[in-house]
């Protein structure tokens with residue numbers, strides 16, 4: 571039987587994964603929890619414009635406003651809950667909000683979110699409940715350009731592993747493999763890892779640097795580097811990004827991920843330089859332009875705290891954290 575899937579927070583990434591999964595399972599098996607794009611998604615479905623797959627691709631999942639509405643329609647039946655809401659603190663946490671849709675022994679929670687340490691509240695809440703927590707790392711540059719209309723470019727790859735990496739029941743490892751097999755059947759690119767945390771740190775090189783820098787400066791990655799060009803002088807903007815990546819790599823290394831090194835930094839930087847101008851708009855920049863709360867703690871603050879615990883000096887990342895935190899706070903002040 572085709573699995574039944576609940577996508578919680580169906581914006582840019584969630585909309586694209588709804589379309590991807592609809593290539594392997596009936597779209598009626600996919601339920602999308604939506605908020606600001608609810609009207610558009612329920613009336614017209616999601617439209618994906620992709621440089622990889624083509625323009626005007628449409629998917630029409632079941633669209634609901636809440637987890638309780640989804641559960642009322644399909645009680646005890648979700649095999650996967652894919653969390654693609656932003657990893658920001660809310661009064662009732664996302665981990666708590668999805669609880670009614672979880673059937674222990676059946677449902678796996680798939681976290682498709684950037685950052686580090688984002689899995690811990692789920693692992694704490696569901697400890698002993700036989701609920702596999704799958705941690706994933708998404709290379710999928712997407713932006714919602716209008717409600718339920720999403721542009722995607724360049725690359726599509728999901729790294730998947732259990733959280734934690736070891737000491738979990740075999741059933742959790744099987745759930746991770748089954749999810750990778752499902753994406754593969756859908757024609758997507760997914761890699762199964764016994765321990766996905768090194769991949770998380772490798773991606774944090776990109777998100778911990780570019781996301782806050784682009785949010786703070788309102789410049790895309792290529793535009794930011796271009797802003798640092800001076801005749802005959804070293805590009806300070808490029809050097810700044812590299813130095814932040816070096817700080818993130820030194821935290822990763824202190825956590826035992828030695829392959830997050832200068833070579834990997836060069837690789838991540840080369841992806842940006844290959845793109846040219848104007849460059850990519852990271853998801854945190856999209857939120858800053860919309861005046862929304864930023865994923866500051868998931869993407870920067872947690873790494874800074876790990877650095878402090880391990881006595882790793884991160885002066886640049888620490889400064890970026892304080893500034894991005896201030897920017898995020900500014901959006902909730904009355905003007």
Ligand SMILES: NC(=O)C1=CN([C@@H]2O[C@H](COP(=O)(O)OP(=O)(O)OC[C@H]3O[C@@H](n4cnc5c(N)ncnc54)[C@H](OP(=O)(O)O)[C@@H]3O)[C@@H](O)[C@H]2O)C=CC1
Nearest residue numbers: 579580581582583604605606654655683684708711712853
């Ligand atoms: N965009 C990208 O290129 C990439 C993003 N990521 C990561 O993936 C995650 C998702 O990012 P992205 O898709 O860009 O985010 P979006 O903001 O585009 O989508 C998140 C969606 O979740 C909805 N949502 C949040 N809370 C609720 C709720 N309580 N009930 C219903 N809906 C809710 C939001 O609604 P509303 O509009 O009302 O806020 C929004 O539609 C983030 O962690 C991001 O860092 C990873 C790789 C690439």
Ligand SMILES: CC(C)(CO)C(=O)C(=O)O
Nearest residue numbers: 709710711851852853854
């Ligand atoms: C930088 C990017 C697009 C990489 O996929 C990303 O993860 C984000 O926008 O948050």
